Amino acid sequence: MSRDRGRDQAPEPEEEPFDAFAAKTPGSATSTDSWEAFPTTFPIPVIRPDDPPPASYTPRAPAVPDEVPSAVIPAPAGPRTPVIQDPGGPDTAGRRRASRERGERRERGPLARVLRGTGLLVATAGLVAATVGVQWWDRSAWVAERYPSPVVHVVGPGQKATLGGVSWQAAVTPGSPADGQDPGTVSLVADVRATPAATAEIDTSFPPDFSVRDRAGHIWRATAERTPLRSALRAGQPVQITVVAVVPERMRDTAELVLSYSTREALRFAR
Amino acid sequence: MNAPGASPAARRPSLARRAARRLGAGTAALAIGAAAVYAHTFVMDADALDAPLTTHAVPGAVAETGWFSMRLEQVVTTRTIRLGTPSTDPATGTETVKETEQVGTPDIFVVATVQATSADEPRRLKNAWLRARDGRAYQVTDRVLGIYTRAERPVQHGWWSELDYVFEVPKDALPGAEVVVTASSTNGVYDGISPGRYDQLLPEVALSLTTDDAAARRLLEEMAESVRLVVRP
Numbered sequence: 001m002s003r004d005r006g007r008d009q010a011p012e013p014e015e016e017p018f019d020a021f022a023a024k025t026p027g028s029a030t031s032t033d034s035w036e037a038f039p040t041t042f043p044i045p046v047i048r049p050d051d052p053p054p055a056s057y058t059p060r061a062p063a064v065p066d067e068v069p070s071a072v073i074p075a076p077a078g079p080r081t082p083v084i085q086d087p088g089g090p091d092t093a094g095r096r097r098a099s100r101e102r103g104e105r106r107e108r109g110p111l112a113r114v115l116r117g118t119g120l121l122v123a124t125a126g127l128v129a130a131t132v133g134v135q136w137w138d139r140s141a142w143v144a145e146r147y148p149s150p151v152v153h154v155v156g157p158g159q160k161a162t163l164g165g166v167s168w169q170a171a172v173t174p175g176s177p178a179d180g181q182d183p184g185t186v187s188l189v190a191d192v193r194a195t196p197a198a199t200a201e202i203d204t205s206f207p208p209d210f211s212v213r214d215r216a217g218h219i220w221r222a223t224a225e226r227t228p229l230r231s232a233l234r235a236g237q238p239v240q241i242t243v244v245a246v247v248p249e250r251m252r253d254t255a256e257l258v259l260s261y262s263t264r265e266a267l268r269f270a271r
Numbered sequence: 272m273n274a275p276g277a278s279p280a281a282r283r284p285s286l287a288r289r290a291a292r293r294l295g296a297g298t299a300a301l302a303i304g305a306a307a308v309y310a311h312t313f314v315m316d317a318d319a320l321d322a323p324l325t326t327h328a329v330p331g332a333v334a335e336t337g338w339f340s341m342r343l344e345q346v347v348t349t350r351t352i353r354l355g356t357p358s359t360d361p362a363t364g365t366e367t368v369k370e371t372e373q374v375g376t377p378d379i380f381v382v383a384t385v386q387a388t389s390a391d392e393p394r395r396l397k398n399a400w401l402r403a404r405d406g407r408a409y410q411v412t413d414r415v416l417g418i419y420t421r422a423e424r425p426v427q428h429g430w431w432s433e434l435d436y437v438f439e440v441p442k443d444a445l446p447g448a449e450v451v452v453t454a455s456s457t458n459g460v461y462d463g464i465s466p467g468r469y470d471q472l473l474p475e476v477a478l479s480l481t482t483d484d485a486a487a488r489r490l491l492e493e494m495a496e497s498v499r500l501v502v503r504p
Contacts, residue, residue, distance in 0.1 A: 185430055219391065
């Protein structure tokens with residue numbers, strides 16, 4: 001589309017403006033597959049009509065008009081003399097500019113068209129991926145900030161850990177079946193020992209939530225029985241809490257007690 | 272491809288061809304823009320946002336969702352429900368059930384007994400409806416408390432729990448009806464503040480009450496005189 005742009009402003013052939021860098025023979029010798037010139041300080045060889053043609057210049061026959069001087073047409077099987085290859089001098093740039101001003105379409109070979117199409121496809125895919133990727137990254141960062149991963153502290157058997165200003169210790173053992181308990185299930189009883197370190201923290205957070213979990217992510221309800229009143233807690237004085245849960249029978253020896261005040265931090269008592 | 276030796280004026284496309292090409296490109300751009308604007312009208316309304324993901328199942332088959340699974344075990348119709356409370360004699364250890372209340376209805380009670388289990392964590396499945404073929408939906412009756420039906424007990428992973436849902440419906444609602452159970456929302460108070468705000472994709476099961484209309488008619492013909500529901504732990 002862009003190569004068609006400005007074609008309306010292209011002057012008529014008879015109104016062709018003066019171009020100092022145009023070809024020596026205006027209206028002829030317009031190469032259709034030349035490269036853009038680039039600035040160079042390299043000495044540009046002067047081509048005279050009686051000079052031998054450069055070996056690397058091989059224009060395609062259909063693109064050469066009849067009035068092209070024979071000096072710039074290479075001999076098909078002529079002697080290949082070592083010549084300095086012209087990377088695109090003023091003559092080439094002038095020819096290209098003049099060609100563009102006359103509104104001529106550049107002809108591309110099939111390989112160039114395939115390369116151009118492939119490049120466009122790759123660029124489109126890259127831009128789409130970048131656009132989606134930036135949004136994905138931004139949303140992920142927002143979600144990670146708003147919903148941080150919970151921190152689970154694993155407490156070894158018989159060991160203590162502190163959470164919410166209370167030192168916790170727990171032991172889980174199978175209990176006796178309760179009335180109306182579903183078949184295939186077993187009761188677990190956790191004896192939890194809580195020792196407040198200071199009353200300041202427990203005034204707002206005690207008691208915690210209890211649950212029983214396995215390492216595969218399954219969660220079972222756990223109910224605390226005989227929970228002490230918050231006002232009865234004293235710093236340094238341990239209290240006993242009994243937590244009861246019902247789990248599938250296969251989890252009798254592996255289900256673990258989990259204690260938490262929020263979804264962000266929890267204690268897991270390993271068995 | 273232009274002929275060799277053609278003049279630049281001859282090689283340039285004609286004015287009509289250039290105008291046609293520009294017109295085509297402009298039309299394509301307008302069409303793409305219009306399609307993009309039209310695509311923005313494909314937004315879900317509040318009902319669509321609230322719509323759950325429903326899994327259907329025939330009687331006796333398991334309807335499995337990502338949160339829970341459920342199957343319909345038994346359906347009984349009656350006009351009277353007796354509510355009982357068990358008690359155990361401490362001396363003899365024998366259990367007796369004392370019927371404390373009897374409720375009736377001018378329509379019919381449909382007592383649907385289901386088995387349910389959870390996929391991961393405890394789920395309370397108390398949001399249940401009986402949905403008639405024409406779209407009418409009946410909530411569970413408030414004449415029977417949850418302590419008699421266990422419908423408010425959480426179902427947990429690893430075993431199947433039995434729940435009862437009691438509906439009070441007219442007779443003509445039975446043919447083609449479904450028992451619909453939806454998982455509770457996890458949005459808490461935000462559902463009340465902004466109803467229909469979030470696309471929650473809550474899982475839901477729709478269990479066909481009967482296999483066909485003939486079975487529904489039989490269900491009405493074989494209506495029980497009364498059904499007793501007892502408080503269960």
